[in-house]
Amino acid sequence: MSKKELTCIVCPNGCQLEAMLENSDSGSLQITEITGHLCEKGPEWAEQELTHPVRTVISNILVESGDLPLVSVRTDAPVPRNMIFDVMKEIKAAKTKAPVAIGQILIKHPAGTGCNIIATKNVRNV
Amino acid sequence: MNTIKHDVVVIGGGPAGLAAAIAARKSGCKDVLLIERDKRLGGILNQCIHDGFGLHKFDEALTGPEYAQRFIDEFNSLGIDSMLSTIVLSVDGKRNLYVSSRKSLTRIEAGSVILSMGCRERTAGAISLPGTRPAGIYTAGAAQNFINLQNIMVGKKVVILGSGDIGMIMARRMTLEGAKVEAVFEILPYPSGLARNIQQCLNDYDIPLYLSTSVIEIHGKERVTGVTVAGTDKNFKPIPGTERHVPCDTILLSVGLIPENELTRGAGVQMEARTGGAGVDDTFMTGVPGIFSCGNVLHVHDLVDHVSDEASLVGEYAVRYLDGEIKPPESYIKIEPQQGVRYVLPQKVSGMRDFTLSLRVTTPSRDRAVWVKDGDRKVARKKMIRLHPAEMIRINIKKEKLQGAKVLEVSVE
Amino acid sequence: MRLYKKIENMEKQYDVCIIGAGVVGNAIARELSRYHIRVAVVEKESDVSMGTSSRNSGVIHSGIHYKPGTVRARLNVQGNAMMSHLCRELKVKIQYIGKLTVAQDEEDIQTLHSLKEQGEANGVPGLEILDAAQMQKIQPGVGGIKALLSPSTGIICPYGLAIGLAENAHANGVDFYLSHEVSHISANGHGFRVRTAAGADLSCSVLVNAAGLYSDRICRMLGITEYSIYPCRGEYLILDKRLQGSLNVLVYPAPRKGGAGLGIHLTNTVDGNILIGPSNEYVDEADDYACTAQIIELLKKEGHELLPWLSTSDFIRNFSGLRPKQMPPEVKGFKDFVIESRKDVPGFINLVGIESPGLTCSPAIALMVRDMVAERLPLREKSSFVAERPGRVGFFHELPPDEQAELVEQNHDYGEIVCRCEQITRKEVLDAIQNPLGVRTVAAIKYRSRAMMGRCQGGFCLPRIVEILQKDFGYRPEDYILNSAGSRLFAGSVR
Known part of the structure; x- marks a missing residue:
């Protein structure tokens, strides 16, 4: 189990998210819980950010x-x-x-x- | 000299002016004139090419020019009059304007006036930076103009003073264009811009942000050669022994915005020290009848979406004033910022209509509530997980809650 | 990028060369431009008035402060009397607003009386001791028990005067060698050869040293070692025009023993700002114009005491100037101006230690130097001399609306406001860009048009001025310089 802190960049609220991570059997990281979001876009974004982060250029x-x-x-x-x-x-x-x-x-x-x-x-x- | 008459005159064609003019037209006024000093509408949004605008209003992350274009398209489709490349020289308390363009100097008699001139940036002089005054010191917004509108690179090795949003946006912008941004220094113990910008403009590019740290001296006789920075104590004084030298050729300042109220003062409008803008009531009318104010000239907003919303209301009120529907009440209910609140807006209300209270807090905190009280009576309460001076808080208040109230006190508890 | 008009054939012969294009050098040049002689001004900076002449309080002093019989006292009173006519000719802003020197105690009152006596001995007109009530009438709110009123004290745009003198001198045939630092001077008994680091090689029969902070170095180039200049820095804060009208008259504290300057005070400027300053610290270098945290804090404190309604956003800029003092730090105090025609170096007219009130004295110094030149060269007046500088005093925004409307009709460039804070028009900016001396720096535009001098300090108008220079004058990003060759504004194009 490990913890990762993230700042959500979806909207100006900039929620401070906390993601709980666990090593899965296959060796990749599994997100078990995300907290700190004010809306449902937060967890969605955090998952993306932790797996393959994207940005608008x-x-x-x-x-x-x-x-x-x-x-x-x-x-x-x-x-x-x-x-x-x-x-x-x-x-x-x-x-x-x-x-x-x-x-x-x-x-x-x-x-x-x-x-x-x-x-x-x-x-x-x- | 030519004198012309218009029902509603809007000064400034940025987001506030555009939304106000559109709302005035939609409220039934056929004679709306918008005056813009630039050759394009859109104001500062034209140089704010980054995204993140319009999330509240359109549920999309638009760039500044795209956000502006939505309003410009609507403005044009409504056939609203505008004077571009025209600057207002003065406004008086009777709503007479002198405006100047390459064509002529014109006097305008306005039925009502909407002030939406925006704000300017605080300069090196305003914060009295010690040291020399070589080339290479720019406000972040001026640098943004040079880079995004004029294709001019202001420097290669950059230090940013102040953690305002424009400074962080420019840190990313200059990095993408090949400059090395050494660091962002913030004198306060907390950042003054939005958390998302720290992530996507600084952290993404490994640009360090130093809090409680300030530039204490500028070096360089001709062009900037570096700065001395030092840690600061709780009174913002440098801590001896913490000084260090950071070589750079450019300093960008992002140390705050000041509402641009010279015309407002000239019209004899009573100003508010806390906001730097006019004092207004719940119709956004200033102390001078028929003169209204909205957007960043009234108080510096965090989001353009809020500017547009505020200005739309003001456009409507300016028309209703012409129709004789808005008159100052016999007595106002005062609204006073108390513990933990830096400012409130409006500063007084009639009690005759619902309104949105805008406010900013003095310091960051968590899990608090903003209280609006009439004596011991609760008028409104908004629970907040996070409060930050960078973010404007808005609370809707119903007129029913205002009956019998004399003074509303707003506090963080 | 050219910093100055190129002068072909860098070997030139002149009758008089003046080193230093400050207000004193320019006043001498302008005075000598009345006569049939060839005159050149050699200046190390890219523009005129870049040193002490532009970095001061902009006060035209009455002459009460100096001992009767001194050069400085005589020239002060004479210069003060000449200034009004000169400014009319040169279209330079000046206002004789008067000054109150205020006493706080009995000892101060004694000082006022001796200043009055001294002033009268110097020929200062209209001096009067006022009681507190009379004082309050002139300047409500001023604290003190008595005051000395000197009605002939005025305020002026100091760089406006220096630029006006230079432009008028230039129009009357004086050559200006800007960005030409003198590197070598030789005297041969009949005249001088002056060479500059930028490659000019000038010969002249009379050489005038008006180099201000560098006057001792010029002396040493000619083997004169008896003078030393000790730069003494004065820092200022500039206040927003919003406070215009808070001050009707200049207010100074009565001088106390041991002070080297006239004390920190408020000074109105002709353009509507108020200055707080100057401080008084000796520095090592003659170009150390840095401002210090310590003095800024002190000036702010004084400012808040003198103007209690001041807010922090009213401070729009800080700057410093250097006084070319002859007295070393351990001695302090004043020493009289040196204005001499050297016997040991015939033809060398030497000006050393022209600090305050040098600005006021400048036209009178010019007359004195002219007489010294006349001892060596025949001065015949030329009929082609034009004393009037074209243009008008003041700015477009200071005119009444009807006159403004008329100007816009005549020239559409007046209709376009470039600098929002100071309401400076495109016409005024274009005039500044195309200044007669051919100075092509951004600072030159600033000092001539007043654009970028307002509360936003160019945040709004610098991008617009850059655009004008690009579109109408073909500037590339690397062509913009602030004030010297190394002070490039930009690194290049983005794309």
């Missing part, structure tokens, strides 16, 4: 001839936490042309992940 992509030099972007689904810098590498290398519409897919499946990089704002052509 957020940055900007260079835009040519836009009313802004950069368009803000994010992954449309969270990616494995250890892939963040691989995804960033592709974001840094990318370039697009105005106009860009919010929601537009700018990179498909960066770093072999299943997600897409989408624009989060409109950039007009100038």
Whole structure:
């Protein structure tokens, strides 16, 4: 039996969760109990975080001839936490042309992940 | 000079102004004008490209620009008038505004005015940092503007002073862009931003957060070369012998936000020292009839969702004021912060309508209740597992509970 | 990135070279620009007025504090009288608001009487001893039993004056060598050769040392070893404009024995802020402008005592300046200004220890130096001299709405507010960017336009100014510098 403390990042409440862990017969960790959450998303998130943590990656992509030099972007689904810098590498290398519409897919499946990089704002052509 | 008239004039096109203008229009007012100094609507959200906005309102983790766009789309679909790239120079107590744009200087006579100008960041001067004043010292928000809107990297080796949310968000942002963030130093014994940001912005990237630690001297004649930090005692004074030098080329400050109330003061509105904003009643009307205030210019919020909700109410009240439905009562019920409460808002209520009491606590604690009392009588009580100064607490109070009350006292017990 | 206008052919001949582009050097340059002579100003910083001239209280003193017969007393009264006309010509803000020197006890009252006598001997006009009631009428709330009123004391924008003098001198033909630190001077009996670290090689027949904190080093380059400058730091806090109007008049404590400065006090500025300071500590380096925790705390304490309604958010910035003192720390006190035409080094006009009230004295010093120059060079007035500097006194936001509206009609750049706190327009920022001396630093824009000087300290407008420089002037991220070559604002592009 071991105990693991986590800060839930699902919402601004930032609940301090406690997960009780046990070694299963197969050798992997088994979560036996999660406490400290204010909503049901907490345990769900903790399980994900303890097995394979994921994050939404957020940055900007260079835009040519836009009313802004950069368009803000994010992954449309969270990616494995250890892939963040691989995804960033592709974001840094990318370039697009105005106009860009919010929601537009700018990179498909960066770093072999299943997600897409989408624009989060409109950039007009100038 | 041109003089024009409008029923409701909203100053500021950030989240508060947008929600207020939309609500005013939806409340039946056809003559709403929103004035925004930038060329885009959306305010500070345009540079807040991180996610986490809208979880309460839309049950989605939107980024700042996406959250803003939802309101901008609605604003546009309602056909509300706006003046962009226009700044309000002054407002007087009779709701006359002078506004300036590249086209002209214009006088506006407003039926009611909604102040939604937001806030500004506390600077190095405001916290009187000792040492030199070389290049490389930025408020976190200014750095965010340079990096996210102007494609300019402010530095490579960064120290962040203050554990406000923008500072932590920028720690992650700069790390993703290749900078080395050495540490975040917080003078208080607890972080001033949200716990989730400590996890996803600092811990995820192994950026240390030092509590009860502050920058006591800035070094560098031309560009920042480093800072001296020291542990601080309970009076926030450096503890001798704990000093150490941290080399860096950039200092980001995330040491608090100040409501931007210069126009408000100019209009003769009575201010509240505790919030840094106007004193308001349960309709968010300031002491000057027909002038309303909402969003971060009224009090600094933790979540934009709350800003939008508050501003929506204010939009409606500003229209009802025009219709003659809102008049100050003969006497107000005062609301006073007591033990453990830093501020309350509104500071007085009419007792004629339900309202939401917003408040912040002074120190972190667990398993307490916030009490609202009229003398010994319980008016409301909210049990909280965790209380933190970084988080705004909201309590809905029914008008039935206010009958006969003179003063409401709010405390943590 | 250019820090200054490039001057082709770095070997140049001048009649007069002035070392130091502070208020004194610039006043001399402007005075000499009336005549048919070639004048150059050589300055190690990237802009004029980067040292003591911009880092002070901005007070035009009346002249009550100095012993009759001293150079400083004479020049103070003379400079004070010249300042109003000069500021009109140069479009520099000045207000003669008067000063109360306040007595707390009988000994102080004696001091007031001797100051009055001394002032009158110096020719200071309008001095009057007031009782407590008269004092309260002028400045309600001021504590004290009697006060000496000196109505000719004023406040001025100190860097505004130094910049105005330089720009007017430049318009009248004076060359400014900015970012040119003097590295070597040789005298040959007829004249001088002045070389700078940046490669300028100037010859001149008259050399003026107006190097302020560095004046002793310039002396030593010519083998003059009798002077030493001891930098004495004064720290200040700047208060929010919100407090404008709390102070109608300058209020100083009556000086007590053993004080080297005039004591910590409140000073109004012409732009509506209040200063608390200055402190008084000797430091080792002539460029040690750091502020210290200890003094900041002291100034805050004094501030709260003097203005009880002060809140912590009213402190918007701290800064420090250095007094070029001739008296070492162990002696303290005042020593008279040195303004001399050296017999041993013919043609060398030497100014040493021009500390307070140097700002007030500057136009009178310029006249004195002009007379010394005239002993060596024929000075013939040129008809092309233009005394008036173009533009207007003060800022757009200080005008009444109707005049503002008219200006916006004439030039749309007036309609766009760039600096929100100080309400500085795009036109004013553009004028500052395109300043006549060609200084291309962010600090140059700040000192000329007042943008970034407000309560948010550039948090709002610096990004906007950066955008203007990028879009209209083609700046790349690495082109932005704060005030010196090593003070780059940015590390490069993100993408």
